[in-house]
Amino acid sequence: MSKVLIFGSNGLLGQSLVKKFEADNEVIASSIEKESFLPDFKGTYQPLDLTDRAATRDFIEQLQPDVIINAAAFTDVDGCEEQRELCWDVNVRSVEHIIEGAANLKTVFVHISTDYVFDGLSAPYSENDTPNPQGNYARSKMASENLVRNSELEYQIIRTQILFGTGRRVRFNFVTWVIDQLQKGNPIRVVSDQVGNPTYAPDCSEAIYRLLNKQAYGTFHVSGPDSLSRYDFALKIAKIFELDAGLIERISTEELDQKAPRPYNSTFVIDKLVNYAEWEPHTLDEALKLLREEMQI
Ligand SMILES: NC(=O)c1ccc[n+]([C@@H]2O[C@H](COP(=O)([O-])OP(=O)(O)OC[C@H]3O[C@@H](n4cnc5c(N)ncnc54)[C@H](OP(=O)(O)O)[C@@H]3O)[C@@H](O)[C@H]2O)c1
Numbered sequence: 001m002s003k004v005l006i007f008g009s010n011g012l013l014g015q016s017l018v019k020k021f022e023a024d025n026e027v028i029a030s031s032i033e034k035e036s037f038l039p040d041f042k043g044t045y046q047p048l049d050l051t052d053r054a055a056t057r058d059f060i061e062q063l064q065p066d067v068i069i070n071a072a073a074f075t076d077v078d079g080c081e082e083q084r085e086l087c088w089d090v091n092v093r094s095v096e097h098i099i100e101g102a103a104n105l106k107t108v109f110v111h112i113s114t115d116y117v118f119d120g121l122s123a124p125y126s127e128n129d130t131p132n133p134q135g136n137y138a139r140s141k142m143a144s145e146n147l148v149r150n151s152e153l154e155y156q157i158i159r160t161q162i163l164f165g166t167g168r169r170v171r172f173n174f175v176t177w178v179i180d181q182l183q184k185g186n187p188i189r190v191v192s193d194q195v196g197n198p199t200y201a202p203d204c205s206e207a208i209y210r211l212l213n214k215q216a217y218g219t220f221h222v223s224g225p226d227s228l229s230r231y232d233f234a235l236k237i238a239k240i241f242e243l244d245a246g247l248i249e250r251i252s253t254e255e256l257d258q259k260a261p262r263p264y265n266s267t268f269v270i271d272k273l274v275n276y277a278e279w280e281p282h283t284l285d286e287a288l289k290l291l292r293e294e295m296q297i
Contacts, residue, residue, distance in 0.1 A: 002066040051094055091140035119133070158207070159268070194265075196265070223270055
């Protein structure tokens with residue numbers, strides 16, 4: 001049994017990580033809010049603002065975790081264009097604080113990153129391809145990766161993308177937003193020129209769990225196996241959740257006028273994950289069916 005410290009434990013991925021790891025590890029969950037959002041969590045919850053350098057360093061030094069998983073981030077991609085300083089504080093400086101705290105410990109550091117480190121012009125992307133981040137969120141995540149890579153710690157950088165799933169008090173993700181809108185009978189406009197691999201959050205947690213058990217370190221692309229456009233993804237969601245696909249209108253990224261640039265196609269090659277973890281994530285159809293069971297709808 002290892003002592004596993006999970007930052008961002010109240011977020012979408014964080015909640016799923018806590019559920020995965022608590023079965024056979026001592027889990028210390030931590031996020032910025034006063035309380036854990038997981039009502040059945042039996043481990044310790046500690047509120048912490050990772051932008052507080054001294055508090056973060058002291059917390060880690062006292063706790064001496066075997067593993068730190070950092071799923072905390074400023075994840076509002078367009079918000080990062082407006083709140084540049086906050087974006088950098090949370091996504092970059094906080095990572096620096098974690099590394100400082102773990103500097104004298106034998107801690108494995110698992111840091112979550114993103115497909116946005118790529119510009120989306122030459123997919124599919126393997127771990128050996130050269131990043132070219134566009135926008136402030138993407139640059140902040142790239143900078144955080146570099147900090148981890150240049151640290152003395154044993155690390156995993158887990159690049160994931162289009163996370164979906166359910167959790168308590170978590171913000172909408174693409175899937176829960178589509179379901180919510182279609183259930184209400186609202187028409188939605190969805191881009192058909194942004195392509196990537198949707199990733200079921202429990203699959204991402206499972207991948208991290210398995211890679212850690214195999215002591216596989218380095219950078220890994222962790223996503224679902226199916227690559228498709230957001231529009232086709234929305235149609236699939238409508239089909240599996242038996243909702244009205246006629247409400248889904250196809251549009252282009254240009255029409256959306258988003259503040260931050262997005263990679264048009266960030267399809268991942270996940271062979272490295274499959275080889276090292278000796279495991280394959282669910283297909284998109286399987287994952288959506290599992291989510292439907294989980295949501296009981
Ligand atoms: N969601 C995606 O599609 C996606 C795709 C690629 C990569 N990723 C990466 O995957 C990771 C997890 O994403 P997610 O979707 O699970 O994110 P999320 O739901 O937004 O969760 C992030 C958590 O971090 C917390 N947090 C924010 N600032 C903090 C601070 N200063 N100190 C401590 N905690 C803080 C957030 O609290 P508040 O909610 O109160 O701010 C939230 O609970 C992130 O690294 C993200 O960049 C996500």
